[in-house]
Amino acid sequence: MLSDKTVGRLSLYRRLLAKLQSQKIHHVFSHELAAIARSTPAQVRRDLMLIAFTGSPAKGYNVENLIDHIDGVLDAPEGQNIAIVGIGNLGRAIIAYFSGRRPKLTITAAFDKDPEKIGNLIHGCRTYSIDQMISVIHEKNIHIVILAVPADEAQFVAAKLVEAGIKGILNFAPVPLRVTPDVFVEDIDVTTLLEKTAYFARNGKTSFSKE
Amino acid sequence: MLSDKTVGRLSLYRRLLAKLQSQKIHHVFSHELAAIARSTPAQVRRDLMLIAFTGSPAKGYNVENLIDHIDGVLDAPEGQNIAIVGIGNLGRAIIAYFSGRRPKLTITAAFDKDPEKIGNLIHGCRTYSIDQMISVIHEKNIHIVILAVPADEAQFVAAKLVEAGIKGILNFAPVPLRVTPDVFVEDIDVTTLLEKTAYFARNGKTSFSKE
DNA sequence: TGGTGTGAATCGATTCACAGCC
DNA sequence: GGCTGTGAATCGATTCACACCA
Numbered sequence: 039m040l041s042d043k044t045v046g047r048l049s050l051y052r053r054l055l056a057k058l059q060s061q062k063i064h065h066v067f068s069h070e071l072a073a074i075a076r077s078t079p080a081q082v083r084r085d086l087m088l089i090a091f092t093g094s095p096a097k098g099y100n101v102e103n104l105i106d107h108i109d110g111v112l113d114a115p116e117g118q119n120i121a122i123v124g125i126g127n128l129g130r131a132i133i134a135y136f137s138g139r140r141p142k143l144t145i146t147a148a149f150d151k152d153p154e155k156i157g158n159l160i161h162g163c164r165t166y167s168i169d170q171m172i173s174v175i176h177e178k179n180i181h182i183v184i185l186a187v188p189a190d191e192a193q194f195v196a197a198k199l200v201e202a203g204i205k206g207i208l209n210f211a212p213v214p215l216r217v218t219p220d221v222f223v224e225d226i227d228v229t230t231l232l233e234k235t236a237y238f239a240r241n242g243k244t245s246f247s248k249e
Numbered sequence: 250m251l252s253d254k255t256v257g258r259l260s261l262y263r264r265l266l267a268k269l270q271s272q273k274i275h276h277v278f279s280h281e282l283a284a285i286a287r288s289t290p291a292q293v294r295r296d297l298m299l300i301a302f303t304g305s306p307a308k309g310y311n312v313e314n315l316i317d318h319i320d321g322v323l324d325a326p327e328g329q330n331i332a333i334v335g336i337g338n339l340g341r342a343i344i345a346y347f348s349g350r351r352p353k354l355t356i357t358a359a360f361d362k363d364p365e366k367i368g369n370l371i372h373g374c375r376t377y378s379i380d381q382m383i384s385v386i387h388e389k390n391i392h393i394v395i396l397a398v399p400a401d402e403a404q405f406v407a408a409k410l411v412e413a414g415i416k417g418i419l420n421f422a423p424v425p426l427r428v429t430p431d432v433f434v435e436d437i438d439v440t441t442l443l444e445k446t447a448y449f450a451r452n453g454k455t456s457f458s459k460e
Numbered sequence: 461t462g463g464t465g466t467g468a469a470t471c472g473a474t475t476c477a478c479a480g481c482c
Numbered sequence: 483g484g485c486t487g488t489g490a491a492t493c494g495a496t497t498c499a500c501a502c503c504a
Contacts, residue, residue, distance in 0.1 A: 039452060039454060040448075041494080041495075042445065043496095044495095045445050045448050045449070046438075046441050046442075049438075049440065049441040049445065050438070050441055053423065053441075054425075067462095067463070067464090075425060076425040078497075079463095079464095080496075080497055080498075081495095081496065081497080083464065083466085084465090084466085084495090084496075084497090086465095087464095087465060093463085093464060093465095094463085094464075094503085094504075095462070095463035095464050095465095095503055095504060096463075096503085097463095097504095098464085099464095112444055112447075112448055114451055118450075120443075127338045127342035128339070128342035130338045131338035131339035132439065134338060135339075135439065136443070140440070140443075143443065181450055181451075182443075182447055182450050184443070204450075205453075206446040206447060206449060208439075208442060208443055214261075214265075214285065214287040220453070220455050222449040222450050222454050226437060226442060227257075227260075227261070228343065228419075228437070229260065229264070229347075229350065230264075231257075231435050232331075232354065232393075232419055233323055233351070233354070234253065234256050234257055234260065234435055235393055235417040235418070235419045235433060236323075236325070236329050236331075236354055236393055237323055238253075238256070238417060238435075239329075239393050239415075239416035240325055240392075240416070240417075241250060242431070243250060243433050244431050244432070244433065252472080252473075254472095254473070255473095278484095278485070278486090279486075280485090289474080289475075290485095290486095291474075291475055291476075292473095292475080294486065294487065294488085295473090295474075295475090295487090295488085297487095298486095303486080303487080304485085304486060304487090305482075305485080305486075306480090306481055306482055306486050306487095307482050307485075307486095308482095308485095310486095
């Protein structure tokens with residue numbers, strides 16, 4: 039299985055390669071891809087080696103083929119449906135941002151506890167009551183959820199999601215979720231990330247210095 | 250200098266300790282803190298060792314003292330002002346979220362290019378034109394910026410921020426920023442994180458399994 | 461010559477394991 | 483007995499360095 043870090047970089051490479059493709063660039067060397075991805079040539083070559091993609095010393099890597107190859111690794115051929123819970127500013131921002139961005143990942147349902155919001159369409163995505171969550175998740179064959187609710191509701195919702203058979207949670211709530219071990223949780227803890235930024239800005243850690 | 254990972258965990262510990270404090274819990278053992286932080290006892294003890302905080306075998310760590318000690322490591326005593334660029338749904342969500350949350354980190358200015366938004370107050374934070382950015386950043390002594398603009402504007406704004414002498418950027422734009430090496434950049438790449446969640450949800454990586 | 465693919469070396473972070481203490 | 487503090491061992495990720503190729 040690929041490591042967390044490698045999967046993250048592959049996702050980034052794919053996005054940068056799509057940009058190159060739109061500029062009619064058809065081949066790229068590891069040092070070129072590394073430069074735009076803020077990585078190193080050796081890292082790029084290692085990552086591509088791990089997914090068994092090969093280039094040629096003469097022309098480097100073929101952009102189209104590499105995109106297709108990464109698609110083959112990262113995407114489910116049949117696509118994956120996603121739900122989002124919590125339709126505040128953050129939830130709306132996320133729906134707007136993802137609408138139409140990744141063809142194989144579609145946000146197909148939104149949930150909120152506010153009765154005012156039930157039935158609303160946001161970028162074509164319908165809002166349901168949290169009470170309907172488990173049945174809608176089953177109906178729509180959803181296995182991944184974006185959790186964008188306040189901290190004090192996160193664990194309650196997470197428990198329901200586990201009950202509904204969810205396999206992955208992208209968690210924006212600043213709370214370490216307790217879930218069964220078969221569920222993958224990716225935390226986005228904005229407070230911590232801001233505190234880290236403040237700490238390193240103040241203590242002069244640069245993107246390059248090692249100490 | 251503390252590592253990135255350690256700083257992140259200290260920020261999390263502090264938040265969890267504040268919760269314990271509000272529950273009138275005054276001492277905590279490394280295995281207890283580890284359990285609520287989803288970490289390990291050895292990791293907790295190592296992190297606290299790195300900031301030279303000591304506990305006692307009999308009672309564990311004193312919650313109040315540890316919070317104060319982490320404050321001393323992470324916070325600037327005089328506080329740090331923060332600006333945010335880009336007042337869409339995401340920008341508003343972030344301002345609302347941080348308003349009053351960390352006393353030593355205050356969002357004191359917002360910037361947007363939309364003339365409609367200039368002058369608005371959002372949770373007490375005034376919106377300025379991007380044209381005024383450099384001078385306002387100097388006036389308000391801001392060294393940290395949250396970047397929440399669309400991908401195609403991010404590099405342009407980042408260049409201006411570097412020019413303004415910013416030392417840290419929390420970057421929500423899905424673009425690897427090119428900045429001078431004295432600037433610390435923390436990326437929050439939601440697309441990549443969602444793709445990672447989808448990949449591991451599909452391939453059955455659990456929070457515990459190692460393979 | 462200047463790139464790829466990759467075993468080996470290195471580096472950093474985590475975990476083990478145990479001495480010392482209450 | 484069960485905890486802390488920490489040197490040593492381990493593990494995982496990155497980087498080096500070089501054989502091989504066009």
